[in-house]
Structure formats: structure tokens, C-alpha cells
Amino acid sequence: MTYPEADGLTVGRAAALVGVSxxxxxxxxxxxxxxxxxxxxAGYRVYSADDIARxxxxxxxxxxxxxLAEIARILDDPSADARDxxxxxxxxxxxxxxxLQEMARAVDRMLEALDAGLRLTPEEQVEIFGADWRPERVDEARDRWGGTAQWTQYAERAARMTPGDWKDVAARTEALNADLAAACRAGTAPGSSEANALAERHRALLGTYFDCTHAMHACLGRMFADDxxxxxxFDGIEPGLTAWLRDAIFANAGARGVDPATAAWE
Incomplete structure (x- = not known):
């Protein structure tokens, strides 16, 4: 059937009306x-009101x-039972x-884990990190860095870690702190090969949580001393360790082309 231009809808107008392409x-x-x-x-397709209803x-x-094949059969076969x-x-x-509801609940649990950053109860945190661990440190860290890309990276990694993974991190942290304290007590000079190796171990440990560049490490060394x-x-581990660690981090960063005085978080 041929329609005047004003009657019916062209394919473009019909598509826009029903929301398909x-x-x-x-x-x-x-x-x-x-x-x-x-x-x-002019030969253009024209859709009537009945066509649009279909x-x-x-x-x-x-x-x-x-x-689509079954839709066509339902619409065109008088014997097809649409109700059935x-x-x-x-x-x-x-x-x-x-x-879908169960999937939504699973996503909620994942979001809680990502938001908290730790898949550990407060009791498990104390058991793994020691009696002096304060579980509220996670909340404090989120308040301080929650809007950064590094916090997002940390939260994603932490959400995948098991209690066994956290025990390994705690053991590595304890071993590193002991070696840092020993170097500080022995008067190991920041910038020496031994001190640089310890600074790199410290940066690698931070890398468990987020990708830590030497510039970022220098910023953290400054923060350790100022906070x-x-x-x-750190001084509770060994008197004077805070300043020594800052200086060791600064020297190690400087050896890799980073000026600690102007280092930026990048």
C-alpha cells in the first residue's frame, strides 16, 4: 500500500519512537x-499504527x-497459546x-571487602599482626587516602588476600623491621649498599599493597618522620629508627635519580 508522506511513520521515525535501531x-x-x-x-517504508503495536x-x-522465531510463531499462529x-x-x-538476587548479594559482599580493604575480622587482624595492632588503622587509612588510585589498588589486592597471605605479609614485615632495627643500631650509613638494599625491601613490601615508585617512597619517608x-x-621498634629509615629511603631514591626534596606522589 502506498501512503501519502504525512501518513504513517518512516523507518527512522518508527525506530526513534519505539527505541530500537x-x-x-x-x-x-x-x-x-x-x-x-x-x-x-518515494519508496520509503511506512509503519502504520497496527505495525507499531506489533x-x-x-x-x-x-x-x-x-x-525471534518463536515470537513470530506466537504472533502469527492462531493456535499458539500465548498465555501458556x-x-x-x-x-x-x-x-x-x-x-540475580543472589548475585547482587555476592556483589555486596565483594563491595564490603573492597571498601574495608581487609578480608579479616578484627580478631584475626590482632592474631596475625600482633597485640599492638589497632584494627581502626584501616579506617584511619581509608579516611586519609580513600580517594587515591593507590587506595583503590590496595583495596582490590587486599580483598583477594587470604588469612594465610596476611600471615606471610606479617612475617615479612616483622623480619624487615628486625633487620632495619639492627642496621640502625649498628650505625649502618644511609646510602650504603646494605642500607639501599633494606630500603628496597621496604619499598617492595609496600608494593604488596600498591605500586610504589621511588618518588612515592621518598614521600612516605618524609611522612614517617613528620607524622x-x-x-x-618506628621509634618503638628501635629508638632513632624513624629518622634512619627516612634517610635510608632518601639516599636510595637519590641513587635512582629522584630528588627527595622535590619528590611528588606519582
Whole structure:
């Protein structure tokens, strides 16, 4: 049938109205699912009101998961029981909804793990990191660095770590602290090969949580000395260790082309 230009909808206008692409309508036309009732004198496809109603019915069945061939059979076969199809599809949707809800709960648990950064209870944290560990340190760190790319990296890595992984990190930390304390007591000179090796071990340990460049390491060394909490921690391991570690980090960074005085977090 040929329509005047003002009657019906061209394929572009029909696609925009129902929210599908022109390519989709062309495909449905080609497979006989929704064929426009006529054309304009210029040869353009024209969709009538009944055609658009059929498009909407196709969209409903497609949203329910019916394949196009079955949709065509339901729409065109008078003997097809649309109610029976819909009842069966509703049962499938209920099962799918249940699976999606469980997946949503799993995602919530993953988000909690990523947000907390530790898959450990406070009791497990104390057991692994020692009696002087304060679980609220995680909250303090999140408040301080939560908006940085490094915190995101830390949270993603921490969420994948098992209690066994954390015990390994705690053991490595304890061994490194003992070696740092021994070097500080022995008067090992920052910038010496031994001190540089210890600084690199310290940077590698930080690399467990996020990628730590030498410039970042220098920034952290400065922060250790300036922050009373960090200073108390390191000096509690060995008197004077905070300043020694800062100087060792600075010297190691300088040996690798980083000026500690101007180092930036990058």
C-alpha cells in the first residue's frame, strides 16, 4: 500500500519512537517479523499504527527472552497459546530473579571487602599482626587516602588476600623491621649498599599493597618522620629508627635519580 508522506511513520521515525535501531527494524522486516504496511511514493517504508503495536508486542516478548522465531510463531499462529508461553516464561523469570538476587548479594559482599580493604575480622587482624595492632588503622587509612588510585589498588589486592597471605605479609614485615632495627643500631650509613638494599625491601613490601615508585617512597619517608603516629611506631621498634629509615629511603631514591626534596606522589 502506498501512503501519502504525512501518513504513517518512516523507518527512522518508527525506530526513534519505539527505541530500537533502524537496522533492527530492517532485520525484522527481512525475516518477516514486523513488515511495514506500505511505502511512500518515494519508496520509503511506512509503519502504520497496527505495525507499531506489533513492534511493541515483539519488544515485550524479546524482553522476556523469547527468540525471534518463536515470537513470530506466537504472533502469527492462531493456535499458539500465548498465555501458556507467558506462564512458562514467568516461572523462568522468577528463577532468574532469584539467581540475580543472589548475585547482587555476592556483589555486596565483594563491595564490603573492597571498601574495608581487609578480608579479616578484627580478631584475626590482632592474631596475625600482633597485640599492638589497632584494627581502626584501616579506617584511619581509608579516611586519609580513600580517594587515591593507590587506595583503590590496595583495596582490590587486599580483598583477594587470604588469612594465610596476611600471615606471610606479617612475617615479612616483622623480619624487615628486625633487620632495619639492627642496621640502625649498628650505625649502618644511609646510602650504603646494605642500607639501599633494606630500603628496597621496604619499598617492595609496600608494593604488596600498591605500586610504589621511588618518588612515592621518598614521600612516605618524609611522612614517617613528620607524622607522630608513624614516628612512634618506628621509634618503638628501635629508638632513632624513624629518622634512619627516612634517610635510608632518601639516599636510595637519590641513587635512582629522584630528588627527595622535590619528590611528588606519582
Amino acid at each position: 533502524v537496522k533492527t527494524l530492517h532485520h525484522w522486516d527481512a525475516v518477516g517479523l514486523v513488515r511495514p504496511s506500505g511505502h511512500t511514493p 513492534v511493541h508486542r515483539v519488544l515485550v516478548y524479546r524482553e522476556l527472552g523469547f527468540p 508461553h507467558l506462564r512458562r516464561q514467568r516461572a523462568q523469570l522468577e528463577r532468574r530473579a532469584g539467581r 607522630p603516629g608513624f614516628a612512634a611506631y
